[in-house]
Amino acid sequence: MAWITKNSAGAHIERQSEPYLNDEMKQELTPVVDRYPRRQAASLPLLHAMQEKVGWLPPQAIEEIADFLEVPASEVMDTASFYEEFWLKPKGKYVIWLCQSISCEIMGEPSLTDRVAEFLDIQVGETTPDGKFTLMKVECLGYCGDAPCGLINEDIQQKITPDNFIEVLKNLD
């Protein structure tokens, strides 16, 4: 029903006056843009850099990246939304990614996930109310010889046992 104005068509975007992509960052990233014959090709490196800085990708930041790369914001949004590692909503301080692919499942991933979910008292895909942990399941991380494995943010965890892993989580601040 096209005549009804939908919320989604004009979703409110939180804005801040300070740009996310400030001059300093632009300067830093210009050599990266120059690596490619087309500016748009720097989308992934820029989105990575922005997410490293802000923790996730606010719509305003995506617009600024699009401006900088001289493409419509919808193009950068299209790209950002395609990839699993890009966050279009804020995430927990620690994102726990547990591998659920075949070698890890055989080596005990299902009970590991259950234990971690129980310990954090959240479901897979959720963030703890204090914003500390987000629990995710992912496909093969390329550490199948060390199954079951996972990532805590960028740190690889190998040959995980539930008890040890929960100790690790307890010791994070």
Next chain:
Amino acid sequence: MALEQPVLTKRIPTEPWGRHEDRHYVDYNEYVKTGGYQALDKALQMDRTAVIDEIKAAEIRGRGGAGFPAGMKWSFLPPVDGGRRFLAINADESEPATFKDRLLIDYDPHQVVEGIAICMYACQLDTAYFYMRGEYHDQRAILERAFKEAYDNGIFGPNSRLGQINGRNPDLFLHRGAGAYVCGEETGLLNSLEGKRGWPRIKPPFPAVAGAFARPTIVNNVETLACVPHVMENGPDWFKTLGKGRPEGAPPHVPASFGTKLIGVSGPVVRPDVYEEHLGVKMSYCIEELAGGMLPGMEFKAAIPGGISMGVLTKDEYDAPLDFDIGKPYGILGLGTACITVIPEGYSMISCARNLARFYARESCGQCTPCREGTEWLYKILTRIEAGDGTTKDLDLLLEVASSMGIMPGTTICGLSDGANWAVRTIVNKFWDEFEAAVKKNRFVSLSVANNNN
């Protein structure tokens, strides 16, 4: 006969020649001290076409999964026209159970970098993008270090010993993916490199003609490029003493299995790791001799030998030789990545098939309806069977849906759905009794009732 000397793992301690614990990053100096970059210097003395001829003569086949002859791919490039030409190194390595390229990246990246430099010189490619999956975080720092060493020592950049290519200084850049299996497909990779979503492209045109930024582009796997310096250094004839060779009685134009192969072994074995052996090594040898056999108390039930997309091998097929001709005689798709997942007795093949189907349903990029819908259907049907609500008809439906999707039936753009097709179909066919028992036992009984009865 077992491999006498390591080739790709020459500098990476690996059983039976070395111990895993002794592995370390081989830096530029150590690499050069142990004979590194001599192959590049040798290539630079040669005519570009002569280098390509050597690679062609060695019949190196792609190690990324498809087994396409590298030399032939290189010679498909159109003549230079003064414009830019690219190399994309495929380090997406997201095929489940596959962790072999990471071995080269972690410990001996210069071996790969040397292969890259030789390829760029021979094919006149001015810029190389090393496309690595985003989840390889530690490997980012390792590669940045290795690339810097290569620039500092005149492999790339303004002082490159390759000289100028297409009027530019040769460059090698790291490009990180962000979590999408389909970006390992070479044209999905190219779209991702261009900053777009990683949708595979309809071919032709093939990348060699119109690839990255619509310019001629070579896409090669990390391990494929790591083979290149060894061929340059020791010659194609030496390379062809390794591996199983051509199928018996086959004429010379039939593609063969030459060289060594990195083989990953994971699952409940004593020493899960990456090993190197002749192409054609028996799977049983890899599991028993290299990986030390099954963990105590575990028994071998089945194995998925090529990354998950190739299909399954049963106990009766334990001795299957891992070479490019494995497909036909063993009823699987092919060699794939040659990374073996061992499945123990007691682990349900229905769970296994469900796990694999979920992977494809999750990673399908959604462009082709048979893949987008089919993978999801496979996953749903298998989940239902696993829950005890399956019917005999479901098995037929599984096979019908699976076999209708893929490049080979001609219904999709890329091979992701052929993977789903073969992964699921071979498991259902080869373990029919197990599936039949599952659907017979709990016919029309709901999940909750089934659980209470157990």
